[in-house]
Amino acid sequence: MTGLKTYDQDNDLLEALAANDANAIETIYRDNYSAIKAFIIKNNGYTDDARDIFQEAMIIIFEKAKSGSFVLSCRLQTYLYSVCRRLWLKRLQNQHRFNPSFELNHEIVPVEDELELHEQKEAEFRLLENAMQRIGEPCKSLLEAFYIEKKSMPEIADLFRYTNADNAKTQKYKCLVRLKKIFFEQYKDKD
Amino acid sequence: MEENLLLDAIERYRNGEMPEQEKILFEELRKNNSDIDQKVAEHSFFLSELNRMSEIKSLKHNLDKVESKLLNEGFFTGRPEKTKSKVIYLWNRYRRTIAVAAAIAGVVSLSTATVISKYTENKKVAVITPLVDNKLNQFENKLNQIEHKLNDATTSAPVKPKFEANFRATAFLVDGNGYLITNAHVVDKAKNLIVENIKGDQFYAKAIYSNDTTDLAILKITDTSFNKVTGLPYTFPKTSAELAEPIFTLGYPREEVVYGEGYLSAKSGYYGDTTSYQISISVNPGNSGGPVINKEGEVIGIISSRETNADGVVFAIKSTNIYAALREIRKEDNINIKLPTVNSLKGTSRVKQIKKLEDFVYKVKGN
Numbered sequence: 001m002t003g004l005k006t007y008d009q010d011n012d013l014l015e016a017l018a019a020n021d022a023n024a025i026e027t028i029y030r031d032n033y034s035a036i037k038a039f040i041i042k043n044n045g046y047t048d049d050a051r052d053i054f055q056e057a058m059i060i061i062f063e064k065a066k067s068g069s070f071v072l073s074c075r076l077q078t079y080l081y082s083v084c085r086r087l088w089l090k091r092l093q094n095q096h097r098f099n100p101s102f103e104l105n106h107e108i109v110p111v112e113d114e115l116e117l118h119e120q121k122e123a124e125f126r127l128l129e130n131a132m133q134r135i136g137e138p139c140k141s142l143l144e145a146f147y148i149e150k151k152s153m154p155e156i157a158d159l160f161r162y163t164n165a166d167n168a169k170t171q172k173y174k175c176l177v178r179l180k181k182i183f184f185e186q187y188k189d190k191d
Numbered sequence: 192m193e194e195n196l197l198l199d200a201i202e203r204y205r206n207g208e209m210p211e212q213e214k215i216l217f218e219e220l221r222k223n224n225s226d227i228d229q230k231v232a233e234h235s236f237f238l239s240e241l242n243r244m245s246e247i248k249s250l251k252h253n254l255d256k257v258e259s260k261l262l263n264e265g266f267f268t269g270r271p272e273k274t275k276s277k278v279i280y281l282w283n284r285y286r287r288t289i290a291v292a293a294a295i296a297g298v299v300s301l302s303t304a305t306v307i308s309k310y311t312e313n314k315k316v317a318v319i320t321p322l323v324d325n326k327l328n329q330f331e332n333k334l335n336q337i338e339h340k341l342n343d344a345t346t347s348a349p350v351k352p353k354f355e356a357n358f359r360a361t362a363f364l365v366d367g368n369g370y371l372i373t374n375a376h377v378v379d380k381a382k383n384l385i386v387e388n389i390k391g392d393q394f395y396a397k398a399i400y401s402n403d404t405t406d407l408a409i410l411k412i413t414d415t416s417f418n419k420v421t422g423l424p425y426t427f428p429k430t431s432a433e434l435a436e437p438i439f440t441l442g443y444p445r446e447e448v449v450y451g452e453g454y455l456s457a458k459s460g461y462y463g464d465t466t467s468y469q470i471s472i473s474v475n476p477g478n479s480g481g482p483v484i485n486k487e488g489e490v491i492g493i494i495s496s497r498e499t500n501a502d503g504v505v506f507a508i509k510s511t512n513i514y515a516a517l518r519e520i521r522k523e524d525n526i527n528i529k530l531p532t533v534n535s536l537k538g539t540s541r542v543k544q545i546k547k548l549e550d551f552v553y554k555v556k557g558n
Contacts, residue, residue: 020253021253042465066246121243129244148244177195177198180233180237
């Protein structure tokens with residue numbers, strides 16, 4: 001449990017994480033959470049912050065793993081810790097809180113570039129979420145059912161009581177056009 | 192309607208659902224019509240955003256699932272410690288009990304000593320002691336009284352309050368208008384407080400702020416004989432001090448001012464308390480409330496307690512806590528205490544530093 005795993009095992013874990021495998025997630029939590037929590041708590045954070053940061057880091061690594069081009073150049077443990085550390089320091093900075101005063105005796109690797117990319121993606125993610133909130137019902141549920149929950153068109157027609165899948169599809173595209181419009185308006189404002 | 196057809200085509204194309212022939216036509220269309228090509232690119236980007244959202248949401252679903260499983264297992268032992276301040280609060284509560292136990296141990300005569308040691312052995316609590324000297328005995332008091340009388344007879348110095356002090360500690364000025372910093376545990380149980388400067392001038396003071404959590408207290412000299420003091424030589428850093436930084440202190444473990452030096456040994460205090468440092472320095476009861484100063488002449492901390500069972504393990508409250516205290520006083524009492532901004536200790540020899548410093552470090556006595 002103390003992270004005495006091999007690189008092969010790290011790569012297997014990454015692959016399983018990319019497949020959204022709950023067992024892999026659990027293993028990663030068990031092996032890494034306590035060090036990250038210790039770092040955050042010692043640097044003016046709460047337990048909730050630690051869980052928050054850990055989740056965010058998991059999302060970052062998940063996306064990297066999914067991209068296929070990601071190769072671990074260090075232990076997964078080191079990488080995850082570095083990402084969490086960077087995320088937390090950034091958050092402290094944004095809140096103009098105390099300078100970090102504690103470092104654990106833990107190896108770190110530079111992850112600044114990755115996080116910059118992630119921040120940009122995060123901003124887009126929030127725009128999309130925001131746009132989703134604004135299109136209203138039934139559009140929101142309809143689009144979520146198809147694009148997020150990946151339900152099939154006949155399933156959706158049944159669920160939303162459309163007479164057939166084609167009707168549902170027409171409705172879906174109407175909603176999609178609206179969603180895109182709101183999203184891209186915000187997107188342009190952002191730049 | 193045409194737009195829907197296009198969107199549908201794009202989605203089918205992306206998902207690989209297009210028959211070969213249609214695909215060729217579609218690609219041809221893209222090549223020849225830049226407008227359509229741009230729409231395809233735009234929609235592809237949008238679909239990838241949607242897809243990303245879908246993936247992240249399903250990952251989050253699993254993350255939450257794993258978290259709640261681990262939570263039920265008690266893996267996040269942090270659950271009871273909802274907030275950090277709570278932990279520190281509890282820890283300080285704990286320390287307060289120890290302080291009381293230690294105070295009793297110091298004052299009460301031998302007859303109860305066995306009870307105390309039994310208590311501490313069983314509970315193993317008395318590991319740190321506050322550094323207030325509460326062993327001022329009758330003899331010392333008598334001496335002081337004689338000394339006071341002598342002084343009274345020879346000089347027209349401010350009238351010395353006549354009361355028998357039963358503890359002694361240290362405080363230092365943070366604002367020349369008569370505001371001093373010391374420990375909360377120094378002043379908490381005191382009915383009367385006197386502060387005394389190195390020249391032996393004594394002034395009545397009262398605590399205007401006392402915080403058990405940080406163990407900081409701020410005193411205000413109430414005596415009319417007190418004149419505003421200028422030229423406070425030290426400043427207060429806003430950032431954390433560094434490990435191994437050489438430090439020194441001035442305080443009153445005896446009737447006479449005593450100098451001590453050491454180094455910063457850890458960035459957290461007893462049991463990981465993040466509001467204080469661990470320093471290695473030789474201190475004794477009476478040093479409580481003394482400033483911990485680095486070689487740049489910055490007050491990095493305030494001496495508060497030491498570990499009883501270990502040599503030279505002393506805890507000092509981080510001076511950054513002072514900022515919060517001053518904010519609170521400003522808000523609650525509308526008193527604006529200004530910390531000194533000019534540092535005149537920097538770059539001089541230690542002997543000169545102490546000469547400048549000693550006028551601003553006071554003895555606190557009370558009963």
